[in-house]
Amino acid sequence: MSTISTLSNHQVRLASRPVGLPTRANWSFTTEPVAEPGPGGVLVKTLYLSLDPAMRGWMNEGKSYIPPVEIGAVMRAGGVGKVIASQNPAFAVRDYVSAGLDVQEYCLVPQEQLKRSGMFKIDPSAGLTTWLNVLGMPGMTGYFGLLEVGLPKAGETVVVSGAAGAVGQTVGQIAKLKGCRVVGIAGGKAKCDWVVNELGFDACIDYKNSDVRAGLKEHCPKGVDIYFDNVGGEILDMVLAKITRGARIIICGAISQYNNTTPVKGPANYLSLLVNRARMEGIVVFDYADRYHVGIAEMAAYLKAGTMKSREDVVVGLENFPEALLKLFNGENFGKLVLQVAKE
Amino acid sequence: MSTISTLSNHQVRLASRPVGLPTRANWSFTTEPVAEPGPGGVLVKTLYLSLDPAMRGWMNEGKSYIPPVEIGAVMRAGGVGKVIASQNPAFAVRDYVSAGLDVQEYCLVPQEQLKRSGMFKIDPSAGLTTWLNVLGMPGMTGYFGLLEVGLPKAGETVVVSGAAGAVGQTVGQIAKLKGCRVVGIAGGKAKCDWVVNELGFDACIDYKNSDVRAGLKEHCPKGVDIYFDNVGGEILDMVLAKITRGARIIICGAISQYNNTTPVKGPANYLSLLVNRARMEGIVVFDYADRYHVGIAEMAAYLKAGTMKSREDVVVGLENFPEALLKLFNGENFGKLVLQVAKE
Structure with missing residues (x-):
């Protein structure tokens, strides 16, 4: 693995609020250096991001059930990734996690934002993308x-x-x-x-x-x-x-x-x-966050027993985020739409 | 009191289904002789009828929560009245009752329709029209x-x-x-x-x-x-x-x-x-019919204690039914709209 300081973080940011369908002009692409986590912090390499219809709402101005993504901010997204540096005893390097990672290659989560990011360790044997779908x-x-x-x-x-x-x-x-x-x-x-x-x-x-x-x-x-x-x-x-x-x-x-x-x-x-x-x-x-573990346990049992299936539609490449998102709105995705940002 | 056989029953029937606001042309006025009740039946003289927005829906064709009023039928209405002949031990002459009386001066309810009519005795001291309003x-x-x-x-x-x-x-x-x-x-x-x-x-x-x-x-x-x-x-x-x-x-x-x-x-x-x-x-x-008595008891107690009021807007005369009904739709009624069909 390269040392952290040599890595670059490619990001997709909201450049302007769309009118109707979002276009490539609503996004900007930035590159930043990757920093080491501070005390209690965790650095995650993004593997897969969840693309969801709700994202369209987050791009609008105005009050909803969560605040909108600010202009210039990295676009909000949930994802699964691998811990590549950690100053937190709860997460070890090589752990797989699910968290709010946003549309970028690396996500540095300071200790004080860990809870808000919803980060938790996942069992990769269920299939990483399953954690963005039936288990997500x-x-x-x-x-x-x-x-x-x-x-x-x-x-x-x-x-x-x-x-x-x-x-x-x-x-x-x-x-x-x-x-x-x-x-x-x-x-x-x-x-x-x-x-x-x-x-x-x-x-x-x-x-x-x-x-x-x-x-x-x-x-x-x-x-x-x-x-x-x-x-x-x-x-x-x-x-x-x-x-x-x-x-x-x-x-x-x-x-x-x-x-x-x-x-x-x-x-x-x-x-x-x-x-x-x-x-x-x-x-x-x-609203059900404090009981996700109950739902996940039941769904994982169904998956293991073969009585439930989880199908994902995988688009590869962070740079394809703008077009990938549109698949949701023209109904092109077949199964849960995810963006593969990196191979494990 | 006149003998039953000398009475005429003036009625308002649905002549045609309205498009938009109902007009006088949607109604017909008929007169029928009044018959003595058969075994178990009750004859009621209508005093007040309840005019309600829901009536507009009953005039339309098609399935709703109750069937529409058929063309040619006496218009459906709830009301309060006085028993003037009875072959039923549950209702005596001079009892005041609340029931589905329809838009007519006299309502003959055969035994087999008593339950469906919802007929029950009321205490006139609460005010007869109150039984079409807060207690209705x-x-x-x-x-x-x-x-x-x-x-x-x-x-x-x-x-x-x-x-x-x-x-x-x-x-x-x-x-x-x-x-x-x-x-x-x-x-x-x-x-x-x-x-x-x-x-x-x-x-x-x-x-x-x-x-x-x-x-x-x-x-x-x-x-x-x-x-x-x-x-x-x-x-x-x-x-x-x-x-x-x-x-x-x-x-x-x-x-x-x-x-x-x-x-x-x-x-x-x-x-x-x-x-x-x-x-x-x-x-x-x-849907709450089996618990009306609970609601009525609570409301009657509030009325008696003076912590609740009941205001009715009384229009006089069966012949004024078509115009009276319209008061609901132009917002002219002030309080519960009722039609006085007869004095006690």
């Missing part, structure tokens, strides 16, 4: 969102949009394990086939090539008891028209609306909540 | 909606739209009794003054003559923890922009949208539910 934020979002907000009961019908995405694949697989009928919504035949044949969903509606309304009617003959919504827009309205009495709608995201340059389209069918005494509730995964 | 469906809607869906805690800020209406006045008064800060939204200075000065709300925003956004900012400095929504539309969106983390929005109605000839306007700010981990949930009062 998306997995925890699906786990706590479905189980604690959705409250699924065996025999109920669960619909999940973005079914082949990171959160969607987790939600659907957990719902199947809990005895529900599961109907996915995804874009394209390949994703739909994978969701049904590999993940064991009961059906998957191809929103790009078929009529979603007709698909819901066909595959949810008893209506929709739980809808886990990652997309918003027209599909949310179509599902609202099919919910059952006492239905639960988990609002996890609205990827169809994130790059709008016009106002967000509100769900015109929201009065279906009244007619059906139904509930629509938002979820932010960070 | 609107009161129960406010009581169960606020307490069981809203889950108010002392010190929280509760906003209620349609604050001077039947449900709104109940919600606000209960919320005050439970120790909340209560901000109403109503149309016009007179209603706002009444809500604050007579009912004891902390503030009331006049949506007809002031800026609701500014009013919410001024009167809800800590944000909105509970919003009891009777109106929908833009006001729902404005409140969504002000909700706190974990807020509850009770969807009771959307009077601003009921006469739309264009699609319902969905709440564009619904993603505030995500950011704030908040919940939007519909309520239909009929």
Whole structure:
């Protein structure tokens, strides 16, 4: 291994706030020297970064559930990496960790920021990218969102949009394990086939090539008891028209609306909540941080038993970050989108 | 009292389904002889009928929480009346009752429909119209909606739209009794003054003559923890922009949208539910029917103690039903709207 002082850290920074889809002009690329950690600090070499729809929100000005990324700051991202220098007894050189590493090759985490970075050691045998997917934020979002907000009961019908995405694949697989009928919504035949044949969903509606309304009617003959919504827009309205009495709608995201340059389209069918005494509730995964270990343990057991799968779509190269991110918004990613920044 | 056989029953029937606001052409007026009740049946003389925003929904074709009123049928309405003939030991002549009486002067309820009509004896000393207001469906809607869906805690800020209406006045008064800060939204200075000065709300925003956004900012400095929504539309969106983390929005109605000839306007700010981990949930009062007696007992105690008020807006004359109903949609009614069909 080279000595720390000879390393350069390539970084991707937010250069300007995008209007609509982010372009390469919204990013700047910088190079900095890498510093040794101070007392209690840890230096991590980034291996994989998680690319998520929520990133689009962090690029906007204004209050949300976390502050926006400042102009000029390294773009925020979670990732997995390897400790290459440590002044902290909790982390040893060669440990694999998951943490907020941001879009850069090396992340120096001073002692006072360790907790905020969420850094914890991971078992690489589960697969490093799995820790950004089923065992990571998306997995925890699906786990706590479905189980604690959705409250699924065996025999109920669960619909999940973005079914082949990171959160969607987790939600659907957990719902199947809990005895529900599961109907996915995804874009394209390949994703739909994978969701049904590999993940064991009961059906998957191809929103790009078929009529979603007709698909819901066909595959949810008893209506929709739980809808886990990652997309918003027209599909949310179509599902609202099919919910059952006492239905639960988990609002996890609205990827169809994130790059709008016009106002967000509100769900015109929201009065279906009244007619059906139904509930629509938002979820932010960070609220469950003190219980991630519970979710991770359960998901890891499923993975080990082979009753759950984790699929990632890997793009290679930090320099490809701007284009890689866009795959989320045109629906090109197949599985959880991750950026490989370095080989181990 | 005249003998039953000499009486005529004037009725208001749904002649056609309205597009937009109902007009007189949507109604027909019929007269029928009055029949003696058969074994187990009860004949009631209508005194007051409840006019409610929900009636507009019942006039539309299509599935809702109850079936629509059929074309040619007597319009559905709850009311209070006096038993004038009975073949049922549970109801004696001269008893006052609350029941589904429909828009007509006399209601013959056969034994097999007694339960469905919801008929029960009432104590006239509380005021007959009070049984259509605070002690009736609107009161129960406010009581169960606020307490069981809203889950108010002392010190929280509760906003209620349609604050001077039947449900709104109940919600606000209960919320005050439970120790909340209560901000109403109503149309016009007179209603706002009444809500604050007579009912004891902390503030009331006049949506007809002031800026609701500014009013919410001024009167809800800590944000909105509970919003009891009777109106929908833009006001729902404005409140969504002000909700706190974990807020509850009770969807009771959307009077601003009921006469739309264009699609319902969905709440564009619904993603505030995500950011704030908040919940939007519909309520239909009929679900609590087996516990109305609990709500009625509590409300009756407040009324007796003078800690709750009940205000009704009385329109006289069955023949004025078509125009009276419209008062709900232009906001003309001041207090719970009732139609006096006969004097006692």
